[in-house]
């Protein structure tokens with residue numbers, strides 16, 4: 359048998375299979391990446407491999423209590439390890455600060471609107487809500503920031519995919535719910551956004567509104583084909599945000615917000631650690647060089663620790 363080895367060059371793949379969750383948002387994001395890959399690589403076949411993850415199955419408990427964000431990735435990673443898929447598409451904010459060994463993020467797509475959305479059928483924004491109004495969100499970050507501005511609100515858990523959450527609002531279980539603008543936009547639900555909750559007064563989750571592509575670190579040909587979709591500015595911003603989250607011990611069991619902007623002058627990162635029960639928020643910010651986004655993230659984390667973040671994080 360003759361082994362065809364072309365030294366130095368990696369063969370480009372002829373087929374890429376995308377592992378994805380089955381929610382409407384996940385499928386939209388996977389189709390979006392499929393379209394971008396087909397456009398970038400004429401002749402390449404791209405298929406979706408829709409899978410159910412534990413995070414999708416358990417929707418009656420807050421994420422923080424059932425094992426955290428990794429639950430949404432596990433089944434997709436197993437599919438890649440078993441050779442049933444070549445890449446997975448994720449909302450970056452659902453990707454844990456530490457990736458599983460053997461996996462990498464070869465591309466982060468240009469970021470969409472990172473603001474949160476105030477969604478309500480009767481009220482225009484948080485300040486318009488009546489005393490003691492019920493607001494649905496299971497995100498500790500959103501809960502802590504709501505507490506800080508409106509200690510009177512009744513904060514109620516709300517999990518499930520975007521469609522389910524909107525149905526529960528419409529059924530009258532809440533006066534308002536908080537969702538990500540990016541998810542609503544992607545699903546064609548822009549009209550549901552009553553007002554944007556945005557930086558600097560309100561911080562998104564690290565990586566919010568960025569779509570990330572995950573693949574195996576040992577698949578050079580796949581990584582090369584995916585890297586063309588990487589957006590340099592988004593990569594810098596989310597690297598700083600995720601470094602801050604990682605330095606804080608990043609998990610979804612603590613309210614953490616982060617927002618990094620990128621200009622020709624460099625990076626600017628704002629970070630927040632909050633406490634849901636008291637509504638106290640610690641805030642820090644710093645500017646840094648775009649050559650070291652990770653250091654900026656670590657610096658802002660240290661500034662938060664200097665203010666006592668360890669107490670908030672339960673350290």
Ligand SMILES: NCc1[nH]cc(CCC(=O)O)c1CC(=O)O
Nearest residue numbers: 449451537538540541566567568
């Ligand atoms: N946790 C679910 C999730 N993961 C990513 C998004 C929105 C899209 C994004 O941030 O890219 C959402 C929905 C929401 O928070 O409303």
